[in-house]
Amino acid sequence: MADLHIRIDRAKGGIAGQIASELRDSIRGGRLAPGTRLPATRDLAADLQVSRGVVVEAYEQLVAEGFLVSRVGVGTQVTPANTPQRAAAPPRPQPVRRGTASASPSPVPYHGHRPTSPDLSHFPRERWLAAVRHVLTTVPSDALDYGDPGGVPELREELAGYLRRVRAADVRPENLIVVSGVAQGLSLALHVMAGHMMAGHVVNGQRPLRLAVEDPTSHRQVPLIKRTGAHVLPVPVDEEGIDVRRAGGDAVLVTPAHQFPTGVVLSPARRAALMEWAYAGRRLILEDDYDAEFRFDRDPVGCLQGLAPDRVILCGSVSKALAPGLRLGWVAAPPDLAEAIRRARGELDLGSPVIDQYALAHFLRTGAYDKHLRRMRREYRRRRDALVSALAAELPEVRVRGIEAGLHVYLELPDGWDEPRTVRAAAELGLLVEAVGPMRRTPGPAAVVMGFARLPAHKAEAAVRGLKVRMSGQTLTDRERRA
Template identity: 45%
Template sequence: MAESWVNSAERIGADLHLEISGAGAGGRRAALTRALREAVRSGRLMPGTRLPPYRSLAADLGVARNTVADAYAELVAEGWLTARQGSGTRVAERAEPLGTGTRVPKKAPPRARGPRHDLRQGTPDASSFPRAAWLASYRRALQQAPSEVFGPGDPAGRAELRAALAAYLARARGVRADPERIVVCSGFAHALRLLFTGPDAVLRGPLAVESYGLGFHRELLSGASVRTVPLPLDEDGARIGQLDRERAVLLTPAHQFPTGGPLHPSRRAAVIDWARARGGLVLEDDYDGEFRYDRKPVGAVQGLDPERVVYIGSVSKSLSPALRLGWMVLPERYVDGVLAAKGEREAWVSVLDQLTLADFVACGSYDRHVRRMRQRYRRRRDRLVDALATHAPQVEVTGIAAGLHAVLRLPSGTEASVLKAAAWQRVALEGLTGFRHPQATTAAPDGLVVGYATPAEHAYGAALDALCGLLPPG
């Protein structure tokens, strides 16, 4: 009996679905030839795919070995397949018209070439991910995990991770965190969705935001029908005194994004006073608070009043955005609402990743990694400052006391031309104007937001040379 499913996984690691039942004219060989040709033509068998050996495919289909050999030979002659000693029979790597008057589907066009140098903000050096230490934590977590880990879990997140985070955040960031008030999420954007989206949203607008920030976050909030009101910035951070009837305010108080600088102590106290007086809420985005270089770390605003602040953090800057691991430390009154928004089954972070991070923090590997990267990024920042002092002394560098990026102030009217030249030279850069709230009323200075953490270590020097070559002359 002819089979339509070919299972040769134990021999070549691949399954084939071939319809050869009802062979019709030409018998089994012709039916197999047609089925294989159609699989290639339709794209189900991609160029380079290795086909089963004659004997394996013949046994799976219940046909003679010579039937398969003849079908393969015919398709090799037509150019659909290739056969080489030691490599087996594979789908041909070609997209030209074949002898049958049909074509092998063309491969997707190659993507445009990526940047030669990537100096965009927001991404740590991917080559510095602590693979060995992370793997050791993963193995320990997997070996010690109870069986219930592999069943339905707690939407708040694993208790092991929440306990580890509570201890770490209290010690390193001054957060007053009870594990029962921590909800694990996949990052800051996920936290915003949990707080603001859905018919039973935990929070509603209007929401005050700093006049410079990520456009993606503003778009997410706008999609949830949340009106954002820009707060002007000055050298002391957001101008808290201009808060009015907003229900909440979103701040980056440890290191304003992207302009740099912490929120002044008097304004940290003022925003808590505003929240208490108005029944408002502060959303604290602590996106890179661990990376301080020239002064003592600035503790979290949440420590001033845990019932008036939602503290949000993640590992996207300290470890990798690929992990999709973040957390919220919530006032008690919001915990149930956030858990209801998260749901019983969906929008969870991988439990094994949670257990791995819990071990990674508890055993001290996280602290060691942060200290190591703090030193590396400080050296990179210093190299950037030195290169600009030598090759572009007319450019002012700001926001460099912390974080993974710096702001380069440019002469008025030059930002667009620099970005155009960067695109031509395949240097990935972002302009300061692109982070400005569209309703901001203050003047928008020209500038670049340069991520000095993104390039790999071996490529950083060349990236700096390329950057300096783009800057306007003094």
């Protein structure tokens, strides 16, 4: 039985998060060895003089992240050493450089607003302006010259601290690369992994990179993947997320915190299976952490990268938290891959705008970023709750799926509703909706993705009622039109 030394600062609040963080650090630092049995929740709660529910919440968080396992009759223990996530990482094969030609991807029409777009009217203009003014009055002139293509050191330092604190990542500044968003981060990572393979062809007797992807997945990412020369291997997603146990491939692209588009979270069992798949086959995991800050029913599950930093490449951005137009994101990768991605970034465009990087660093350092996230998390939760309540009242036959998170809901449509007609009807009401059909590689039930970030809570009922009227073929009354 482990003798735990957990420090709690009651003035800070978030006691469960503090307990989870202390235990997580003890496991990573080797102070809690694999297989160590933890005290019962009731005993630890008594020792710490907190409620048992707080300890249960901390344990459940770490079970969900894969650091702990809990079994009836055995209790809770640190994930044993003979499980994949505690196994030593085998040496990674070096990427093989091949041809540079790529097949032309299928054209994807450009759409400015998406169901996953944030409410840009809430962009913190004054605070961002203050951050830019601070940068322009404090940074030396030489800082505006060509810099490290991996990003300015100040931003990488702040991002590393933020990701460790908020996403339970295991990352150092030197393993971070600042990019223009998740799309560029994924593209750079895939190019490095694939060695600029020739799309759809075997070069010098060797095959292209085979990338397993969630099915359904964002249809915007498929052309990006194919442009790197990788072959796409769809893997179905169910209520527990992706199941890679029977999947092939050299790597996998996942959205574990909030799967897009279905909205499910990767279960602890599937996390363990994913780790086993990666270590057993010397495979890599590309983690798209696109909207993990917006979990409404509980603290977000820690990122996969924090569990297996030698196997996972983590990609994130401020596109959902602040604005897509800022084009600021990051990649956290194992050291050798991080250096290769940094070089690739330098070859591409010499790095991101330095003034914006310094401004984001100031935003993070002063707490303005956290303050903005707290405010928007409350607002987006109100809007999601209003939309879901309106759907339950007006259109109970439409099934809302997925966890309470993000900026969109996944809606399974009832019999008689088809995706194109639903999208057209929603668009007439100003709703941001996309069909799920084009996101599938294999057939599935009719469904749409509906964004709620730009739908004020007080307008949700009228919008859903309008959708009901249009799908039933009725005519809106004057009062409904005014609403």
